[in-house]
Amino acid sequence: MAGYRDVLRTPGVARIIAAQLTARFPNGMTSLAILLHIHHVTGSYGSAGLVLAATSIGQAIAGPVTSRWMGVWGMRRVIATTLTVCAAAITTLALITVPLPVYMGLGVLIGLSTPPIQSAARTIYPKLVSARQLTPLFSLDASLQEIIWIVAPVLITFVATQVGTVPALLLIVVILVGGGTWFILSPEVGRVRIPRSRRSFGKVLTKLPVLLATVIGFLLIGACAAVEAGVVATFGQGGLEAGIVLALFSVGSLAGGLSFGKIPIGPWAMARRLAIVTVGLALTMFSLEVWWLGGTLVLAGIGIAPALAVLFAMTSASVKFSDTAEAFGWVGTGQLIGAAAGSAIAGFLIDGIGPQGAYIAATGFAAAGLLVAVALVRGFPDLRTRGVSPIPDTEPLQTVT
Incomplete structure (x- = not known):
């Protein structure tokens, strides 16, 4: 943990992490609240589901577009x-x-206007810390975002x-505006x-590492979305077991991200981390008992945040600073489409063969x-x-704020 303490002591890092996590909370x-509200009305x-699909389409379109706008009009103006x-x-x-x-x-409209906080934060990170500290910072960011997925759905x-x-x-509006x-x-x-x-x-997608990060992000988050559908189908929407199992999935990811944070990232890093995820998900198909699913999803979760950290690091290191925001926007869009695809395919398989179908989809x-x-x-x-750090094309300018 000493490495993370050093990162957090760097001026501005703790503030940006806390602010962006609050803004992204x-x-x-939002999706769950919209689902419950439209069903109620x-x-x-x-x-x-149709309203949620419309929201997801808007988010997928907006990701790279609004992120790129930050290089034209500035972060503050676009986000505001x-x-x-x-x-x-x-x-x-x-x-x-x-x-x-x-x-x-x-x-x-909600989807199209989702503020590009994530792209902005990950574009700022390389300018706050040294190159040596950037990999642990991306790991810390990927790990701490699990707090959002553990606490936010329960609260709303x-x-x-x-x-x-x-x-x-x-x-949601109050937290969004405040954060x-x-x-x-x-x-x-x-x-x-x-x-x-x-x-x-879109030219940034011709960079193979960015394209790989987008594709693998699509597949990784697709797997996570299928797991969520499978757990809900296994235990029911109101089941306490569902919340416990999904929390264990996120806790595994949090623990994995913090544990892997200082391990150097080589070409095989992504394969090794995805192997952990794949093995853990494959084991879920042997039993739907709560204790078995909880244990296997902890194992699978250990690879999630470390794999996301690799995605962020390889994206940052492969493009010029002026292209980082758009690159992260495309990676985020890939993840959004993956979530929709994973949920949809898992849903069809659940209808066809039962909850096991979702875990088959996730493993696939x-x-x-x-x-x-x-x-x-x-x-x-x-x-x-x-x-x-990104390939430099210009240094950040000091501006009057």
């Missing part, structure tokens, strides 16, 4: 604008009763069921300016990621002997 609440889970629109759209969805197509339109479900879905959505404002006003956000990229939009996603990592190992940068 609604990411673990319409009485249909199908309608709620998207934050304002997103908060207004969620508030409107909560307070008005309208036909389903209007709810879907609001869902698209409690508020929605015990107080109401409208207060739940308004609570986003904290992040925007952080001095580090004002000091780091992303240069305008000279490459055409993870195994596909492992095969990609092994087959294209030459495409993964060797970060054991070089820094994880």
